[in-house]
Amino acid sequence: MLAAIGLSAALALGVAPGIAFSDDVDTLFEQGTTALKKGDAKTAYEKLSAAWQSRQSVDIAANLAIAEKRLGKNREAAEHLAYAIAYFPPSGEPSARKEMETMLAELKKGLCELRIKTEEGATVHIDDKPVGLAPINLPVYLEPGKHNFAAEKGSSKGSVTLHFQAGDSNNVVITMTITQSSAAPSATASAPPTATGTATNGPPPDEPPPKWPGFVIGGLGFVGVAIGGGLMGASAAASTEAEDMAAGLSRCPTESPTGACGELADKVDSENTLHNAGLGTVVAGSVLLATGVALIIWSYSADDAPADEQPAATGRFIPLADPTFMGLSYEATF
Structure with missing residues (x-):
C-alpha cells in the first residue's frame, strides 16, 4: 500500500530538511496516517483534510488521496494525486511516484480530466464553486455530465457550459468579454428629491395667437x-x-x-x-x-x-x- 511505503515520513517524499510542519499540522498528519494504516479511512480523511487546509504538501496530498479513494471520493482523490505527482521531489522514492501514477490512471477512467484556459488573474468557478485564480496549472477532475465554467476579472466576464463523458481529457477555454452593468443604488443612497407644484396631464396648452x-x-x-x-x-x-x-x-x-x-x-x-x-x-x-x-x-x-x-x-x-x-x-x- 502507498501509505505503507513511507509517505507518512516527510523525508521519504523529499520534503526539504529544515522545513518542518507546525505542531498542529504535524500532529494532524501523524494522526491521519496512523488511522490510514489501521484502515480507518474516515478518521484519516478528517485529520488529513484539516492538515491540508493549513499546509499543502506532497505527502499530505498523497495520503489524503488514499483516504478519499477508500471513501469513494474519486474526484477529490484524483486532484490530490495530480498535485502530489506534479510536485513530487526528485529525491522522492520512484516506487511511490509510480504507485500514485497507477492509482491516478485508474481513477481517470471514470472521470473527466480538464485543463482550464482563460485570462490570467481571473477568478474561476466551476458549477458556481470557486476553483482559484487563473492560470490553473493543474488539471481539474469532474464527474461525467454537464458542467458550467465561469471566469470574472473586474468588468470582464465569461462562461461556457459543456458536457463530458467518462475518460474525456479536454481543454476548456473561457472567453472573457467586457460587460457594462449599472451599479445598483446602495441602501444608504439619498432619496430622490420630491417634486413640488401642480401636476399637469399631457402637453402644455398652446399659447393664444398674437394680435x-x-x-x-x-x-x-x-x-x-x-x-x-x-x-x-x-x-x-x-x-x-x-x-x-x-x-x-x-x-x-x-x-x-x-x-x-x-x-x-x-x-x-x-x-x-x-x-x-x-x-x-x-x-x-x-x-x-x-x-x-x-x-x-x-x-x-x-x-x-x-x-x-x-x-x-x-x-x-x-x-x-x-x-x-x-x-x-x-x-x-x-
Whole structure:
C-alpha cells in the first residue's frame, strides 16, 4: 500500500530538511496516517483534510488521496494525486511516484480530466464553486455530465457550459468579454428629491395667437387703400381736365401732337398712369386690410376657446371685374 511505503515520513517524499510542519499540522498528519494504516479511512480523511487546509504538501496530498479513494471520493482523490505527482521531489522514492501514477490512471477512467484556459488573474468557478485564480496549472477532475465554467476579472466576464463523458481529457477555454452593468443604488443612497407644484396631464396648452400681426398688416392695407384712392381721385381729376380740353379742339393728329393737342395727350397719359397705379395700390391694400382684419378676428376668438376647440381661420381671394372696375374680394371663415 502507498501509505505503507513511507509517505507518512516527510523525508521519504523529499520534503526539504529544515522545513518542518507546525505542531498542529504535524500532529494532524501523524494522526491521519496512523488511522490510514489501521484502515480507518474516515478518521484519516478528517485529520488529513484539516492538515491540508493549513499546509499543502506532497505527502499530505498523497495520503489524503488514499483516504478519499477508500471513501469513494474519486474526484477529490484524483486532484490530490495530480498535485502530489506534479510536485513530487526528485529525491522522492520512484516506487511511490509510480504507485500514485497507477492509482491516478485508474481513477481517470471514470472521470473527466480538464485543463482550464482563460485570462490570467481571473477568478474561476466551476458549477458556481470557486476553483482559484487563473492560470490553473493543474488539471481539474469532474464527474461525467454537464458542467458550467465561469471566469470574472473586474468588468470582464465569461462562461461556457459543456458536457463530458467518462475518460474525456479536454481543454476548456473561457472567453472573457467586457460587460457594462449599472451599479445598483446602495441602501444608504439619498432619496430622490420630491417634486413640488401642480401636476399637469399631457402637453402644455398652446399659447393664444398674437394680435399685433393683424393690426400691422391691416394698418398697411388701410394706408395702401388710402393712397390708391388718392391716386384714383387724381386720375379722375385729370380725366375731367382732359375732357374739357378735348371739347375746345376739333381734331388732333394721332402722331406727334403739338400745342394744345400735345397738352391733351400728356393729360390723357397722366390720367392712365394715375388710374393704373391707384387701382393696383387699392387692390394690394385691400388684400392686406382683409388679411389683417381676419387675423385680428381669429386672435380674439381664440382667446376664449379651449385649446382643442380653437377656430381655424380660412380665406380665399375672389377676383372682381366689370367694364369700369377691376379688383379682388377676400372671403374668410372663422
